Amino acid sequence: MENRRRVIVELVAQTQRLTRLAAQATGNSTPASSWRLLSILDREGPQRIGTLAAAVRVSQPALTQIAQQLTEQGLVVKGPDPDDARAAILTLTDEGRVAIADWRAELGGALSPYFSGLDADAWEHLAATVEILTALDKESL
CATH class of the missing domain: 1.20.5 (Single alpha-helices involved in coiled-coils or other helix-helix interfaces)
Structure with a gap:
């Protein structure tokens, strides 16, 4: 154990x-917290600001500030929560989807050289690890 x-x-x-x-x-x-926020919205769909603050691991005021910046950039939109008029929901825009896809492509390109020496077995292990972590993430939702 x-x-x-x-x-x-x-x-x-x-x-x-x-x-x-x-x-x-x-x-x-771009701060990692912004990419985390965009990634969560991309993967899980629209979320309340309070929920996102906990997931991104920042305070609610900090997340509100991040959301404001991303809204100004056209990457997210902020709207009312239909279940609670006091709360707001953030939704990823089409521009936000493009930004997250571009960032992921940039990551893949920038990090590929660090992994270039791996053999097929190592790639299989990495792929299996990703599958395990993805499954664990889905179970915890």
């Missing part, structure tokens, strides 16, 4: 390292 916990901790540490490497490799100055 202890070995499994170490593997989980190391997986998290290495994904954080890969995230930093991605930011450096792309030279992209």
